[in-house]
Amino acid sequence: IYILGIETSCDETAAAVVKNGREVISNVVASQIESHKRFGGVVPEIASRHHVEQITLVLEEAMRQANISFAELDAIAVTEGPGLVGALLIGVNAAKALAFAHQLPLVGVHHIAGHIYANRLVTEMKFPLLSLVVSGGHTELVYMKEHGIFEVIGETRDDAAGEAYDKVARALNLPYPGGPHIDRLAHEGKPTIDLPRAWLEEDSYDFSFSGLKSAVINTLHNANQRGETIDPKDMAASFQASVVEVLVTKTVKAAKAYGVRQVLLAGGVAANKGLRTELEKQFAKLKDVELVIPPLSLCTDNAAMIAAAGTVLFEKGKFATMALNGNPSLELE
């Protein structure tokens, strides 16, 4: 089965061809980060305009690199949501046009299902499994008993982990996106500043990062008022220590409670070295649980993950119609 995947939910225009939901044949990503940097975040109008400019080129390049014709494809998979509505529409309309022109079936994919299925491009998925999804807009623990069925057992009640990284980076005058900068500084500093950990209720797998973010901003502000300076390296290290401790502790607890065979890391924050290292350390102790961490290029937004998740829908016969629309608040479950 050859599936062409298309992803335009945020600030990456991406297309990819995947074989049997497992093998990346081509994977093309055009990032817009440079255009959004000076605004300190993604500007929806600019994102849509870039997608319009890039989509045809990116699609042609993905087909060229795969050295495949449309006649050889089995379906087209596209991110249906969640994301920026204007951005989603570019991908959805490109997918519909291609499906119509080449008489191919169409599948609509949930962006987070895509992030989780990036793992299937590196290894076989073994059920039951747990996925820790940490991205710019989402922080969730997702339980899966079988392909294509998702149960969200915990999620953030306010900011996503990536969002907290980007906001704290902003408070430290670091460029957007701030995650990688904080990660780098954190390794040069020491976690000497006392910051809160949001454990929430005893039995909850939910997360909360806005209190932590406020604590960082207040600490910086108060120090500033007193004419003191805080080493940004130590602040980065302290912030990262809090985020990583909560994410890892809750993931380990859920993995044990649900008796899973695998834990899959998903989303852009999976690039975080502190998080990867601590997960590896803790899961090395759990002999019967396999930890999977995909390469960075598959953790951030891409279309190979969309094609991989779309293959499962294709196999289940869950096709979309020409009425497919971008849905900014699409549910995973």
Ligand code: ATP
């Ligand atoms: P969503 O998938 O929820 O719609 P998104 O697609 O914008 O959101 P991703 O592209 O998966 O999110 O991830 C981007 C986020 O990852 C940004 O918030 C960025 O700061 C963060 N990030 C990237 N690298 C790192 C890192 N090394 N440490 C921490 N965060 C990081």
Ligand code: MG
């Ligand atoms: Mg992105």
Ligand code: FE
């Ligand atoms: Fe994403």
